[in-house]
Amino acid sequence: MNARVCTVTGLQVENHAANLIKLHAVSAVVFLLLGALAALGIALTRWEAVHLLSPDWYYRLVSFHGVNMLVFWIVFFESAGIVFASTVILNSRQAFAPLAYLAWFLMLAGALMADWVMLFKPFDQATIMFTAYPPLKSHPAFYLGVILFAVGALVNCILFFLNVFNARREGTHTGPVPLFTYAIGAAATIGVYALLHGALAFIPAFLWSMGWIKDIDPAAYRLTFWGFGHPAQQINLCAMVGVWYALSTFTVGALPVNEKVCRTAFVLYVLFINLGSVHHLLVDPGLGAGFKIFNTSYAMYLAVLASMIHALSIPASVEVAQRKRGYTKGLFEWLKQAPWGNPCFAALALSLVIFGFLGGVSGVIIGTAQVNLQAHNTLRIPGHFHTTVVGGTTLAFMGFTYYVIPLIFRKEWWSPKWAKVQPWLFAAGIVVMALAMSALGMLGYSRRHYDMSLEGAPFQSDQFGGVALLFQALVGLGGTAAVASVVMFALNAVATLLLGKAVETVPSFPPVQLPTPEPEGAPEQPRPKFAAPGVFALAIAFLVFFVVMYAANWLSLAKTWEIK
Amino acid sequence: MSVFRPPDDWWYKTPVDFEEKVWIGVALVWCLAMFAAMVGWAVWAKQNPPKESYRTTPKEFARKAVEFIRARQAKDAKGSPLFEKGIPVVDVPQGEDGYLIAKAWAWEPVLRLKKGQPARIRMSSLDFQHGFSLQPANLNLQILPGYEYVATLTPTSAGEFLILCNEFCGKDHHKMVGKIIVTE
Numbered sequence: 001m002n003a004r005v006c007t008v009t010g011l012q013v014e015n016h017a018a019n020l021i022k023l024h025a026v027s028a029v030v031f032l033l034l035g036a037l038a039a040l041g042i043a044l045t046r047w048e049a050v051h052l053l054s055p056d057w058y059y060r061l062v063s064f065h066g067v068n069m070l071v072f073w074i075v076f077f078e079s080a081g082i083v084f085a086s087t088v089i090l091n092s093r094q095a096f097a098p099l100a101y102l103a104w105f106l107m108l109a110g111a112l113m114a115d116w117v118m119l120f121k122p123f124d125q126a127t128i129m130f131t132a133y134p135p136l137k138s139h140p141a142f143y144l145g146v147i148l149f150a151v152g153a154l155v156n157c158i159l160f161f162l163n164v165f166n167a168r169r170e171g172t173h174t175g176p177v178p179l180f181t182y183a184i185g186a187a188a189t190i191g192v193y194a195l196l197h198g199a200l201a202f203i204p205a206f207l208w209s210m211g212w213i214k215d216i217d218p219a220a221y222r223l224t225f226w227g228f229g230h231p232a233q234q235i236n237l238c239a240m241v242g243v244w245y246a247l248s249t250f251t252v253g254a255l256p257v258n259e260k261v262c263r264t265a266f267v268l269y270v271l272f273i274n275l276g277s278v279h280h281l282l283v284d285p286g287l288g289a290g291f292k293i294f295n296t297s298y299a300m301y302l303a304v305l306a307s308m309i310h311a312l313s314i315p316a317s318v319e320v321a322q323r324k325r326g327y328t329k330g331l332f333e334w335l336k337q338a339p340w341g342n343p344c345f346a347a348l349a350l351s352l353v354i355f356g357f358l359g360g361v362s363g364v365i366i367g368t369a370q371v372n373l374q375a376h377n378t379l380r381i382p383g384h385f386h387t388t389v390v391g392g393t394t395l396a397f398m399g400f401t402y403y404v405i406p407l408i409f410r411k412e413w414w415s416p417k418w419a420k421v422q423p424w425l426f427a428a429g430i431v432v433m434a435l436a437m438s439a440l441g442m443l444g445y446s447r448r449h450y451d452m453s454l455e456g457a458p459f460q461s462d463q464f465g466g467v468a469l470l471f472q473a474l475v476g477l478g479g480t481a482a483v484a485s486v487v488m489f490a491l492n493a494v495a496t497l498l499l500g501k502a503v504e505t506v507p508s509f510p511p512v513q514l515p516t517p518e519p520e521g522a523p524e525q526p527r528p529k530f531a532a533p534g535v536f537a538l539a540i541a542f543l544v545f546f547v548v549m550y551a552a553n554w555l556s557l558a559k560t561w562e563i564k
Numbered sequence: 565m566s567v568f569r570p571p572d573d574w575w576y577k578t579p580v581d582f583e584e585k586v587w588i589g590v591a592l593v594w595c596l597a598m599f600a601a602m603v604g605w606a607v608w609a610k611q612n613p614p615k616e617s618y619r620t621t622p623k624e625f626a627r628k629a630v631e632f633i634r635a636r637q638a639k640d641a642k643g644s645p646l647f648e649k650g651i652p653v654v655d656v657p658q659g660e661d662g663y664l665i666a667k668a669w670a671w672e673p674v675l676r677l678k679k680g681q682p683a684r685i686r687m688s689s690l691d692f693q694h695g696f697s698l699q700p701a702n703l704n705l706q707i708l709p710g711y712e713y714v715a716t717l718t719p720t721s722a723g724e725f726l727i728l729c730n731e732f733c734g735k736d737h738h739k740m741v742g743k744i745i746v747t748e
């Protein structure tokens with residue numbers, strides 16, 4: 001096998017695997033940049049004092065932004081992760097390499113087709129949003145593009161399992177797979193059933209757009225679409241949690257506190273998280289209360305339990321590693337002395353907090369069957385998922401990229417200074433924007449809406465009040481800051497690839513702090529009852545915050561009209 | 565570094581620390597409590613997603629809704645049919661079902677309800693998917709063509725309420741605004 005040995009980790013990097021990781025990673029960053037430029041137009045349009053775009057271009061770019069970010073950027077990046085987790089980490093080669101290149105090509109061709117339709121076809125054919133709900137009908141090339149992309153992604157998921165199988169058969173890897181591979185394995189498993197649901201939604205939609213079938217039942221489409229759309233976000237969740245474990249190992253040398261617990265939590269994701277598709281159907285006709293309540297809770301919140309387990313386990317592993325290094329004073333010395341100047345650590349910590357405190361809590365709340373009456377299709381929805389898939393997953397992936405470029409592409413970062421600032425700017429922008437969106441949503445603002453002043457409509461009202469104008473400005477400003485940060489990230493990455501110096505032995509930036517092995521024959525230390533007291537205290541504070549927010553939403557619901 | 569290296573063969577036999585056990589226990593209790601809250605709310609509380617819905621067709625629904633509007637349209641002081649901005653204003657009498665049409669890009673008719681009095685409203689779309697978004701009460705429902713969604717609404721305050729559309733439905737989506745009037 002044509003391979004080199006990584007100077008930092010000692011792992012073997014096979015050439016095909018390295019090429020595929022590069023192709024997927026570069027494609028990911030390109031689509032991230034496209035999506036971000038659209039985001040700027042959207043944010044500055046919803047700030048109605050600016051109202052940058054025409055309605056046509058606003059709705060077009062909302063469609064474009066959604067598909068490029070939620071599908072193209074994220075899945076390309078995850079495909080890079082799939083190759084990495086199933087080859088490099090297992091010291092093995094890419095199986096069926098030509099097929100893997102073909103899968104990448106299908107994804108790229110599909111993405112370009114869909115983007116072409118969304119940007120250049122007439123409005124009625126181009127603009128049907130990420131959700132593509134029939135009877136809105138797009139150009140056939142849109143559906144076909146999405147289908148091609150999905151086929152490529154599905155091939156990648158299957159190749160993941162073949163690679164793992166191959167690594168065992170060829171003996172490059174023995175024993176249980178490492179935790180990162182396990183996490184990506186969970187993501188790939190969810191990926192397979194998510195993409196099969198996607199086929200059930202998009203293939204009929206394609207046939208319908210060609211005029212080969214007459215009708216699509218809108219309720220049935222919603223069920224199958226969300227059987228794809230919701231698990232697709234849980235692929236991101238699993239991949240992000242895997243990246244969190246990886247970043248904590250690379251930045252502070254953390255080891256999972258208990259592998260049994262982490263791995264069980266991933267199994268809970270695989271088993272129950274697909275039920276969350278019903279989050280999107282809570283106020284739909286045609287479904288009963290029992291069906292909605294059981295499914296929206298992921299079978300009594302067992303998937304939420306899994307996230308709460310990771311929420312303790314990852315920061316606890318960081319605390320334990322830091323305490324081992326001698327930062328033992330009080331509850332939080334370990335946190336103060338953490339490597340905050342390392343963008344990888346900053347991205348880890350910030351995305352963990354944003355995802356947990358804002359994304360996780362808001363998700364459970366708006367996914368509550370009855371509370372959803374006050375959240376469905378309001379700006380609270382994008383307010384929520386910009387704290388999960390953007391402030392959480394995207395930020396974690398950007399943090400991971402700061403290691404991927406020096407370690408896989410073997411290039412020194414063009415500007416470490418930009419890299420250090422970037423995660424902070426991104427986190428600040430996203431938090432400000434997402435909180436403002438959530439506040440507007442609570443006031444009743446619609447998502448995907450051009451003009452909340454309702455100009456030109458038969459009825460207007462000033463019910464949203466002056467405070468809404470302030471929140472609109474915060475959406476515009478926060479969004480602009482986040483886009484600026486993405487541009488910094490993408491330009492830095494491109495400049496590094498084109499102009500960066502080659503890494504000679506070990507990359508000079510960002511710093512790597514791997515776990516120190518226990519000395520041979522050292523007596524086993526009894527573990528204290530609370531190995532990570534600081535994180536335990538934070539976890540309790542998190543729970544209190546969760547309970548208060550949850551209760552507040554029930555109170556708000558109790559005050560509105562009665563409905564049954 | 566078992567994030568990247570295989571763990572010890574016996575990783576699944578490592579006992580779980582006290583700290584983690586406590587957290588998992590607390591988290592599990594909270595999860596079950598949230599589930600119980602949802603079930604309890606469905607049984608005892610007064611705001612739940614409507615459960616009643618029927619298959620229909622846009623044609624059939626439009627026919628029934630127009631019939632209702634003709635029969636129950638309100639009259640102005642001179643006794644002629646009442647409109648607001650060209651949209652008929654219609655009373656929903658007690659014991660009778662009201663109809664609300666969603667179509668690109670209008671909600672029809674303007675419904676008049678009484679504070680504290682439950683009103684059964686049948687809603688459906690004649691074309692695309694729409695979002696019934698009652699403001700400022702902030703109640704939101706998904707409206708689909710081919711499905712009649714029956715919501716029983718009891719207004720708790722008098723005044724004028726807007727119905728926005730919060731599901732994207734084409735180029736003038738943001739101009740699709742209707743009204744519900746609640747009298748004392």
